[in-house]
Amino acid sequence: MGSRVAHRGASLAAAAWWLAAPVGAGELALTLDRLDAPGFSASAIVARLRDGAPGELQLTIGELSAHGKNWRNVRVACAKFWLERATIECLEGEAQIDGKIPLSFVYAGGERALDLTLRPAPKETWRVKASFAARAPGLRVEVENGGLARLGPWLPPAWPKLTAGALSGTISLAGADRDRLAADFVARDAAFSDASGLHAAEKLSGRVQLTAERRGESWRYRAKLDWDAGELFWQPLYLRGSGHTINAEGTLDERRIAITRGHAKLAGVGEAEASAEWDRSANTLVNADVRSGRLDAAALYAHILKPFFFGTALGELRAEGSAELSVRWRGAQLEALDVILRELSLEDLNRRFAVFGASGRIPWHRTDDTAVELEMKGGELLRIPFGRVKLPLAMRGMRFRLDTVEVPLLDGTLTVRGFATEPPQEGWRWVFRGSIAPISMERFTQAVGLPTMHGVISAEIPRVAYARSTLNVDGALVFKVFDGTVTASNLTLIEPFGKAPRLAADLEARGIDLELLTRTFSFGSITGRVDASVNGLELANWQPVRFDAKVQSSAGEYPRKISQAAVQNITALGGGGAAAIQGTLLRFFEQFSYAKLGLSCKLENGVCTMGGVEDAPQGYVIIRGGGVPALSVLGYNRAVDWRDLIERLKRIIQDNVPVIVR
Numbered sequence: 001m002g003s004r005v006a007h008r009g010a011s012l013a014a015a016a017w018w019l020a021a022p023v024g025a026g027e028l029a030l031t032l033d034r035l036d037a038p039g040f041s042a043s044a045i046v047a048r049l050r051d052g053a054p055g056e057l058q059l060t061i062g063e064l065s066a067h068g069k070n071w072r073n074v075r076v077a078c079a080k081f082w083l084e085r086a087t088i089e090c091l092e093g094e095a096q097i098d099g100k101i102p103l104s105f106v107y108a109g110g111e112r113a114l115d116l117t118l119r120p121a122p123k124e125t126w127r128v129k130a131s132f133a134a135r136a137p138g139l140r141v142e143v144e145n146g147g148l149a150r151l152g153p154w155l156p157p158a159w160p161k162l163t164a165g166a167l168s169g170t171i172s173l174a175g176a177d178r179d180r181l182a183a184d185f186v187a188r189d190a191a192f193s194d195a196s197g198l199h200a201a202e203k204l205s206g207r208v209q210l211t212a213e214r215r216g217e218s219w220r221y222r223a224k225l226d227w228d229a230g231e232l233f234w235q236p237l238y239l240r241g242s243g244h245t246i247n248a249e250g251t252l253d254e255r256r257i258a259i260t261r262g263h264a265k266l267a268g269v270g271e272a273e274a275s276a277e278w279d280r281s282a283n284t285l286v287n288a289d290v291r292s293g294r295l296d297a298a299a300l301y302a303h304i305l306k307p308f309f310f311g312t313a314l315g316e317l318r319a320e321g322s323a324e325l326s327v328r329w330r331g332a333q334l335e336a337l338d339v340i341l342r343e344l345s346l347e348d349l350n351r352r353f354a355v356f357g358a359s360g361r362i363p364w365h366r367t368d369d370t371a372v373e374l375e376m377k378g379g380e381l382l383r384i385p386f387g388r389v390k391l392p393l394a395m396r397g398m399r400f401r402l403d404t405v406e407v408p409l410l411d412g413t414l415t416v417r418g419f420a421t422e423p424p425q426e427g428w429r430w431v432f433r434g435s436i437a438p439i440s441m442e443r444f445t446q447a448v449g450l451p452t453m454h455g456v457i458s459a460e461i462p463r464v465a466y467a468r469s470t471l472n473v474d475g476a477l478v479f480k481v482f483d484g485t486v487t488a489s490n491l492t493l494i495e496p497f498g499k500a501p502r503l504a505a506d507l508e509a510r511g512i513d514l515e516l517l518t519r520t521f522s523f524g525s526i527t528g529r530v531d532a533s534v535n536g537l538e539l540a541n542w543q544p545v546r547f548d549a550k551v552q553s554s555a556g557e558y559p560r561k562i563s564q565a566a567v568q569n570i571t572a573l574g575g576g577g578a579a580a581i582q583g584t585l586l587r588f589f590e591q592f593s594y595a596k597l598g599l600s601c602k603l604e605n606g607v608c609t610m611g612g613v614e615d616a617p618q619g620y621v622i623i624r625g626g627g628v629p630a631l632s633v634l635g636y637n638r639a640v641d642w643r644d645l646i647e648r649l650k651r652i653i654q655d656n657v658p659v660i661v662r
Contacts, residue, residue, distance in 0.1 A: 035112070035132045041065045047088070057081045057090065064097075069153050071097055086110045121147065124166075138174035143167050148190055160199045165190030169208075179214035190230070204230030206241065218253035236307035243267035256280055269303060270295035272325075279332075288329035297321045297344055313497030316349040321358075337364045341374070352497055354380040370395045383448050384409065398423040402432075410447065412439035412457070429467040435460050441481050456480045469495045484511035484529070500541040507534040511554055524566025529554040530597070544603060544642070552598030552613060561591045562623065562631070570622060570633055595626025601640075608640045 032045040044062025059076040074097055078090035086109035093103045095118075105116040112132040119125055127142040148165040155162070169185020190204040205228045212221040227241035244266050250259040262274040272295075276288035301319040309315045321344035328336040339362040347354040357377030363370045372393035379386055387408030394401040402419035419432040438456040462475035473491035487508045494502040509532040518526045531554050538546040553560070598613035599622055612620035612635055619636040 035114070035130075036137065049083075057088070076103070120150070136174075137178075138172065140170065140172040140174075142170050143185065148187065160192040160194040160201075163191045163193060165204065175214075177214065181210070181212040181219075183208065183210040198235035199233065201230060201232045204232065204241065206230075212252075218251045220249075220251050222249040223247070236310065237304070238307060239303060250275075254280070256286075266299075266303070268296065269299040276329075284332050285329060286332055288327065290325065290327040292325045294322045294324055294342070297323055297346075311499075313348070313352065318345075318347045318349060320345040333366070335366050338362070339364075347380075348497075350499075351380070351383055353382070364395055366397050368396070384444070385447060386414070400430075409436070410439050410443045413437040427468050429465075431463065431465045433461060433463055438480075441479075469498070471496055481512070482516045483513040484509060486512075501539075503537070503539040503542070505534075505537050507532070507537060509533070518566060524569050525563040525591075526561070526566050526597075528558055528560045528594075528597070529556070546604055548600075548602045550598070550600040550611075553596045560594050560626070562594055562597075564590050564592075567592065567623075567631060567633065592629050592631040593625065593627030594631065595624045597623045599635075601645075603642055606642050608642050608645060610635055610638055610640055 030045075030047040032042075034043045035041065035045065042061050042064050044060075046060045046062075048058045048060075049056075057078040059078070061074040061076075062072065064071045064074050074095065076090070076093055076095045078093040080090075080092040082089040082091065087106065088109075089106045090104055093105070095101045095103050102119045103117060105114060107114050114128070114130045114132070116128045116130070117125060118128075123145050124147060125142075125144040126146055129138075129140040129142070131138045146167040148162045148167050151167075152162050166188050167185055168188075169183070171183040171185065172181070174180045184207075186205075186207045188205050191200075191202050193200040207224075207226045207228075209224045210221065212219045223246075225244075225246040227244040227246075230241045232239045232241065244264075246262070246264045248259050248262040250257070250261070252258070257278040257280060259274060259276045262276070263271070264274070265271045270293050272290055272292035274288065274290040277286045278284070279286050297319040300323070301317060306315070306317075309317075322342045323344060324340040324342075326336075326338040327334070341358050341360055341362070344358040345354070345356045346358075347356075355376055356379055358374060360372065360374035362372050362374060372391055372395065374391045374393070376389050376391070378388060389405065389407050391405060392402065398421070400419070400421040402416065404415065404417050405419075407414040407416065414434065414436055416432050416434045419430065421428065421430040436457060436459045438458045441456060444457060457479045459477040459479065460475075461473065461477065463473070465472050465474070471493040473488075476487050476489040477491065479486040479488070487510075488505050489508075490504070490506045492504045494504075509530075511529050512532065514526040514528045514530055518524055530551050532549070532551040534547050534549045536546060536548050537544070596613050600611040601608040610620065612622045613624055614621050616634055619634050620638075621632060622635050623631065623633040625632040
């Protein structure tokens with residue numbers, strides 16, 4: 001057969017034991033109708049061998065199938081081979097399968113066994129051992145540094161596309177009915193993605209072990225995953241692998257996937273056991289039971305929960321403490337959830353709310369009555385701190401009830417009565433009534449970062465209702481501040497815990513002591529009293545966007561004096577659009593008398609339309625003088641930029657910048 005053909009004492013004629021009759025001068029051919037092994041088949045196989053030098057063995061496979069992937073007219077050429085009775089060994093060959101692939105193989109006709117090795121790239125080996133014997137068919141694949149991207153054609157079209165990584169390990173399928181499966185392989189630096197960008201991974205490394213056995217129409221399996229490294233994004237979850245493990249055993253058939261025993265360990269978070277049943281046709285979780293050990297709250301929130309809360313009030317939290325969870329899922333819906341909290345603290349990074357040191361149990365059930373046993377050491381709501389509180393909350397499904405709870409609030413008390421919710425068919429709905437026992441305005445303003453004010457806040461809250469992300473207060477809230485009263489009515493708060501809450505209200509103030517007010521804000525001294533109204537107030541993210549406000553002297557007899565510093569600050573507040581008449585008197589007197597003062601601002605589109613106690617030529621009167629010495633202040637600019645006005649006010653209050661009036 002020439003220098004490229006090795007003989008083991010066999011000539012071309014001796015090989016005819018397993019080859020068919022010659023088809024031409026100096027040529028022999030072997031024809032095999034079909035070879036079958038689990039997950040593998042080949043049909044219309046023809047081997048041709050020409051005598052002479054150099055010799056070459058040529059194979060043609062009419063149709064080749066491997067786990068659902070089909071090829072036609074596959075050609076294999078062996079330049080170096082052995083022939084011995086019913087055995088053929090290709091030492092150096094090349095196959096035309098989606099390109100040229102170097103290979104070697106041994107086919108033992110007597111045992112009907114094939115040992116095939118493919119080397120598609122340097123240091124990459126795919127070895128296939130197939131037994132076609134009817135008594136013991138089997139298939140074993142051994143991979144060393146196999147390119148994961150090559151598995152793409154065998155994966156379902158809807159799966160993400162493998163783009164990188166290497167695979168080493170074994171997978172075998174055996175039994176007359178292909179009823180025993182075993183796999184053990186390690187993946188390194190794997191990557192995948194899909195067209196939507198919702199599923200992707202980079203540098204995944206880990207080990208997968210799987211055994212399965214067919215029993216009737218179903219498979220019984222055991223699986224283990226050790227995830228050692230890499231990053232995974234599976235909308236909305238983003239996870240990093242470092243010591244995570246999953247163990248599962250159960251059954252699989254055409255209708256369902258069942259986990260009879262499952263155990264998961266998420267490094268840094270905790271461990272959980274589970275059983276579950278998944279309906280494959282409906283793509284639905286039917287039943288499940290999950291019970292966790294102690295879970296670290298910070299890691300649980302950061303790695304698992306946070307993506308699900310994106311864009312909500314819980315989207316940016318700092319978490320501490322721990323929790324234990326027990327979940328029961330029946331009939332494709334949540335039936336029971338039991339949560340045990342231990343020193344749990346949750347703090348909104350935007351300072352909208354916080355809960356500190358919450359401990360207790362929350363045993364929720366979809367149809368049964370249950371009661372919460374929960375105590376909090378304290379917390380904050382819109383930067384207002386509250387103290388230790390117990391929540392005797394009664395639950396039945398999505399209905400929650402709270403008879404009465406008293407919440408220590410600064411140096412007073414917030415009492416909530418008759419809190420109740422309705423099932424959230426179109427979002428959460430709840431209602432309550434309550435009251436606020438006297439709270440020091442001094443402590444309140446310090447808590448929310450405002451200049452210190454004097455007086456108290458007390459209110460009877462007739463009814464507060466929340467629905468469709470909107471909170472409405474029926475009736476009026478009354479506050480005692482600066483020896484006067486402030487009444488808030490028509491109060492509506494939209495998305496109170498969203499990123500941009502919106503508030504609407506009408507405010508009325510009566511008998512505000514100007515001396516207390518101006519002393520509080522270091523504005524200079526003004527004695528007297530004022531009434532004020534703010535109609536149609538609208539705040540967006542706690543910043544005014546619209547209102548119609550008026551402030552003017554209260555009716556009645558009382559001392560009416562204004563200091564030189566207050567006149568200077570009022571004039572500075574008006575910029576170039578205000579001036580003190582009789583200004584030359586300023587250098588001689590510390591205080592002046594006035595008959596009436598007032599100012600109005602109608603804010604719209606970032607511009608304040610200004611007014612005073614009365615109109616004047618080319619402007620309006622802010623302070624009308626009276627008595628001796630008397631002084632008047634006029635404003636000239638009717639349209640004032642709101643942001644500019646606020647910046648001037650901040651500068652006056654914070655920096656106390658003097659303005660020289662000559």
